[in-house]
Amino acid sequence: xxxxxxxxxxxxxxxxxxxxxxxxxxxxxxxxxxxxxxxxxxxxxxxxxxxxxxxxxxxxxxxxxxxxxxxxxxxxxxxxxxxxxxxxxxxxxxxxxxxxxxxxxxxxxxxxxxxxxxxxxxxxxxxxxxxxxxxxxxxxxxxxxxxxxxxxxxxxxxxxxxxxxxxxxxxxxxxxxxxxxxxxxxxxxxxxxxxxxxxxxxxxxxxxxxxxxxxxxxxxxxxxxxxxxxxxxxxxxxxxxxxxxxxxxxxxxxxxxxxxxxxxxxxxxxxxxxxxxxxxxxxxxxxxxxxxxxxxxxxxxxxxxxxxxxxxxxxxxxxxxxxxxxxxxxxxxxxxxxxxxxxxxxxxxxxxxxxxxxxxxxxxxxxxxx
Amino acid sequence: xxxxxxxxxxxxxxxxxxxxxxxxxxxxxxxxxxxxxxxxxxxxxxxxxxxxxxxxxxxxxxxxxxxxxxxxxxxxxxxxxxxxxxxxxxxxxxxxxxxxxxxxxxxxxxxxxxxxxxxxxxxxxxxxxxxxxxxxxxxxxxxxxxxxxxxxxxxxxxxxxxxxxxxxxxxxxxxxxxxxxxxxxxxxxxxxxxxxxxxxxxxxxxxxxxxxxxxxxxxxxxxxxxxxxxxxxxxxxxxxxxxxxxxxxxxxxxxxxxxxxxxxxxxxxxxxxxxxxxxxxxxxxxxxxxxxxxxxxxxxxxxxxxxxxxxxxxxxxxxxxxxxxxx
Numbered sequence: 001x002x003x004x005x006x007x008x009x010x011x012x013x014x015x016x017x018x019x020x021x022x023x024x025x026x027x028x029x030x031x032x033x034x035x036x037x038x039x040x041x042x043x044x045x046x047x048x049x050x051x052x053x054x055x056x057x058x059x060x061x062x063x064x065x066x067x068x069x070x071x072x073x074x075x076x077x078x079x080x081x082x083x084x085x086x087x088x089x090x091x092x093x094x095x096x097x098x099x100x101x102x103x104x105x106x107x108x109x110x111x112x113x114x115x116x117x118x119x120x121x122x123x124x125x126x127x128x129x130x131x132x133x134x135x136x137x138x139x140x141x142x143x144x145x146x147x148x149x150x151x152x153x154x155x156x157x158x159x160x161x162x163x164x165x166x167x168x169x170x171x172x173x174x175x176x177x178x179x180x181x182x183x184x185x186x187x188x189x190x191x192x193x194x195x196x197x198x199x200x201x202x203x204x205x206x207x208x209x210x211x212x213x214x215x216x217x218x219x220x221x222x223x224x225x226x227x228x229x230x231x232x233x234x235x236x237x238x239x240x241x242x243x244x245x246x247x248x249x250x251x252x253x254x255x256x257x258x259x260x261x262x263x264x265x266x267x268x269x270x271x272x273x274x275x276x277x278x279x280x281x282x283x284x285x286x287x288x289x290x291x292x293x294x295x296x297x298x299x300x301x302x303x304x305x306x307x308x309x310x311x312x313x314x315x316x317x318x319x320x321x322x323x324x325x326x327x328x329x330x331x332x333x334x335x336x337x338x339x340x341x342x343x344x345x346x347x348x349x350x351x352x353x354x355x356x357x358x359x360x361x362x363x364x365x366x367x368x369x370x
Numbered sequence: 371x372x373x374x375x376x377x378x379x380x381x382x383x384x385x386x387x388x389x390x391x392x393x394x395x396x397x398x399x400x401x402x403x404x405x406x407x408x409x410x411x412x413x414x415x416x417x418x419x420x421x422x423x424x425x426x427x428x429x430x431x432x433x434x435x436x437x438x439x440x441x442x443x444x445x446x447x448x449x450x451x452x453x454x455x456x457x458x459x460x461x462x463x464x465x466x467x468x469x470x471x472x473x474x475x476x477x478x479x480x481x482x483x484x485x486x487x488x489x490x491x492x493x494x495x496x497x498x499x500x501x502x503x504x505x506x507x508x509x510x511x512x513x514x515x516x517x518x519x520x521x522x523x524x525x526x527x528x529x530x531x532x533x534x535x536x537x538x539x540x541x542x543x544x545x546x547x548x549x550x551x552x553x554x555x556x557x558x559x560x561x562x563x564x565x566x567x568x569x570x571x572x573x574x575x576x577x578x579x580x581x582x583x584x585x586x587x588x589x590x591x592x593x594x595x596x597x598x599x600x601x602x603x604x605x606x607x608x609x610x611x612x613x614x615x616x617x618x619x620x621x622x623x624x625x626x627x628x629x630x631x632x633x634x635x636x637x638x639x640x641x642x643x644x645x646x647x648x649x650x651x652x653x654x655x656x657x658x659x660x661x662x663x664x665x666x667x668x669x670x671x672x673x674x675x676x677x678x679x680x681x682x683x684x685x686x687x688x689x690x691x692x693x694x695x696x697x
Contacts, residue, residue, distance in 0.1 A: 004678075007677075007678040007679050008678065008679070009605070009678065009679055012679040012680050013680060013682075031411065033508075045623070045675045045677070045683065046678070046679040046683075047675075047679065047680075047681020047682045050678060050683075051681050121549065121550060199383035227677075227679040229681075320481045338511075340689045341689055351621055361684065
């Protein structure tokens with residue numbers, strides 16, 4: 001596969017012509033939610049977000065950034081581990097550790113005696129850390145969607161198999177389809193279509209989204225992450241609108257099958273079970289999260305940690321940003337007190353966060369002028 | 371002696387022997403052999419003077435080591451300022467217990483790198499700190515160079531040229547740290563750029579080496595300092611396959627990756643062919659390419675990138691630390 005083709009101006013221009021002609025027959029602005037933060041990144045980093053907006057396709061970022069939707073309560077529980085538990089190493093992914101909680105972040109807290117915080121790049125490093133530090137407790141703040149959950153599940157099962165006594169988990173694992181239902185039911189956001197996440201769909205396939213066309217009549221397509229992939233997704237949605245139909249199309253066929261990856265789902269199902277779960281911005285969504293089957297590994301139970309949230313930062317509107325009900329620029333803190341150097345909420349921290357992406361790629365200055 | 375001990379830094383006979391046998395012996399030149407408190411050099415005219423400290427981790431990496439880096443970095447700061455590098459100072463801060471053979475290897479690359487650029491290390495200092503107070507070895511170099519030309523004013527329509535691939539140093543260091551489970555034969559591009567000096571006679575108006583902060587940060591500084599709009603064409607920026615691959619996997623924007631052997635320059639449009647032909651004829655300019663121009667769609671002070679897909683976005687300076695201690 002020649003990936004540069006998927007970014008080339010020539011390919012993009014051809015597809016944009018197709019977008020033009022479809023928009024002409026639709027005759028109005030079309031609003032499409034790109035569920036995944038990586039799609040937001042593609043749209044803004046390539047400059048296509050602005051090109052599409054000028055043409056009449058408005059991309060709205062959805063709840064697909066794991067850092068952004070992790071509730072504050074989970075971070076406070078992790079902070080408690082760092083500050084109060086001795087002989088403990090908290091491990092998590094980099095962006096998670098930099099999210100502000102009460103003006104601090106997990107990386108800037110003063111750890112308890114002989115305790116520390118460690119950035120990991122892959123879940124299995126949690127296991128390695130625990131093996132290398134048999135005399136300390138390791139708590140893995142495990143967050144993510146269906147993309148990362150299978151590898152976290154593998155770590156859980158390995159910890160069980162090796163009968164490890166010093167590895168525990170604070171989990172904030174979330175499923176992608178349930179918040180989409182919540183968004184459609186709430187009616188807060190006007191949507192003509194969805195671009196479904198590519199990586200998540202490699203695992204879950206396209207079937208879990210079927211309820212969206214069936215119950216709500218909203219078109220959608222599973223797309224990859226190159227500019228051409230994104231445009232193919234947009235074109236599929238526009239074509240469905242033109243034809244007056246709604247389905248779950250797959251335009252990322254080089255990676256996604258309708259049935260997904262059954263082996264990965266099996267390992268997820270062995271380690272975790274479905275439960276109601278809290279999302280930043282949404283509150284509790286029924287059956288939208290996964291929790292450990294083996295409660296012995298559960299740090300919240302083992303150490304009595306409270307995971308549910310109090311009221312979040314009053315002025316920070318990350319919650320509304322992840323729901324797609326406002327754009328980052330509409331938040332009163334955006335580019336004022338909240339910037340990459342001094343983030344006030346998770347959407348300005350995560351590389352997949354809408355606020356950071358909008359800030360970095362200059363949407364503020366382009367809006368209206370380009 | 372196989373390891374550097376604290377007593378070496380005490381100023382007594384041990385220190386003198388160490389400096390003589392390990393440092394002067396390896397670097398070997400008439401200036402150092404005098405053991406004076408200052409080097410006496412004879413210079414006149416406009417001079418440039420610069421200094422830089424090097425704390426890279428790891429100190430040995432594919433394509434170089436902290437010694438080669440310290441000499442190249444200071445030479446390159448002079449070259450891009452339009453000066454011919456002449457003399458360097460070399461200060462070592464060594465952690466107690468550091469291997470003497472490692473130090474000798476590093477000093478050998480200091481010697482090889484400086485002599486390849488016709489530059490002499492004429493003065494230096496050595497300190498040893500207790501174990502744990504420093505990470506192996508830190509180096510400071512200062513450099514003096516003879517200013518060659520007074521560059522012309524930058525105008526709209528001038529072209530932007532990069533002299534070679536961008537970002538290889540950052541990627542080599544990331545891989546060498548072993549923090550990711552990757553391997554590959556990517557080499558740091560760390561090298562002295564004295565071969566670029568003739569460019570100043572070809573009408574080059576401004577030059578900067580693409581170190582920390584990467585191409586994006588350097589171009590933002592250009593736009594801001596000169597208060598001009600800058601336009602960059604993503605498809606024309608030369609990135610090596612290794613840089614492209616790692617940036618892709620880790621989700622890093624390659625416009626922020628550092629080089630230690632590549633520069634970006636501004637030149638009049640009618641000199642483009644001459645400059646590119648010159649660069650393609652030297653090893654340091656094999657992938658030289660015109661990557662943009664002064665002017666275009668932005669306002670003064672802004673850098674606008676035309677992406678490979680034909681969209682437009684701003685390039686912003688690096689915020690926060692992409693990777694600590696790469697130089």
